[in-house]
Amino acid sequence: MKIKTIVLGADHAGFEVKEFVKQILGKLNYKIEDVGAYVKRKRDDYPDYAEKVALKVRRSRERRGILACGTGIGASIAANKIPGIRAALVCNTAEAKLSEEHNNANILVLGGRPFNRKAVRRIVKTWLKSKFAGGRHARRVNKITALEKKYGKQGRGGHIR
Ligand code: RB5
Numbered sequence: 001m002k003i004k005t006i007v008l009g010a011d012h013a014g015f016e017v018k019e020f021v022k023q024i025l026g027k028l029n030y031k032i033e034d035v036g037a038y039v040k041r042k043r044d045d046y047p048d049y050a051e052k053v054a055l056k057v058r059r060s061r062e063r064r065g066i067l068a069c070g071t072g073i074g075a076s077i078a079a080n081k082i083p084g085i086r087a088a089l090v091c092n093t094a095e096a097k098l099s100e101e102h103n104n105a106n107i108l109v110l111g112g113r114p115f116n117r118k119a120v121r122r123i124v125k126t127w128l129k130s131k132f133a134g135g136r137h138a139r140r141v142n143k144i145t146a147l148e149k150k151y152g153k154q155g156r157g158g159h160i161r
Contacts, residue, residue, distance in 0.1 A: 072112075086106050
């Protein structure tokens with residue numbers, strides 16, 4: 001399946017890296033759907049953007065997402081709560097490649113505080129051109145889907161310490 005559209009989202013701490021990724025994608029001729037933040041506010045909540053990106057990505061196989069927050073950690077935790085989402089926090093090109101080949105990641109998550117433009121450009125390009133390898137990896141990804149079904153309706157747990 002050819003990916004045509006990339007959905008972008010970020011909180012205040014990921015805002016700059018999102019805007020930078022938008023420039024990269026524009027040059028690569030992807031259709032971009034930016035769900036915000038549209039301006040850098042003082043404070044924003046990354047789960048709001050994670051949800052917006054995830055809901056669009058899970059609706060169509062032709063879409064993938066790129067999310068950012070300060071570390072990338074909160075946005076990936078939040079996005080991975082949504083069934084069908086495999087969000088991967090990636091820090092280098094090797095992880096970008098493997099997150100696709102092994103995990104069929106449908107959302108790439110970046111940390112924006114700080115970020116290195118050259119590294120981000122390479123990560124994004126590598127992730128976009130990498131393909132899911134299937135085979136034994138499909139078995140494992142199917143097991144992730146099975147976990148969603150097994151535990152998805154249990155509203156409690158994960159107590160805050
Ligand atoms: C915001 O200060 C920061 O906590 C957020 O962007 C992210 O890093 C959370 O994981």
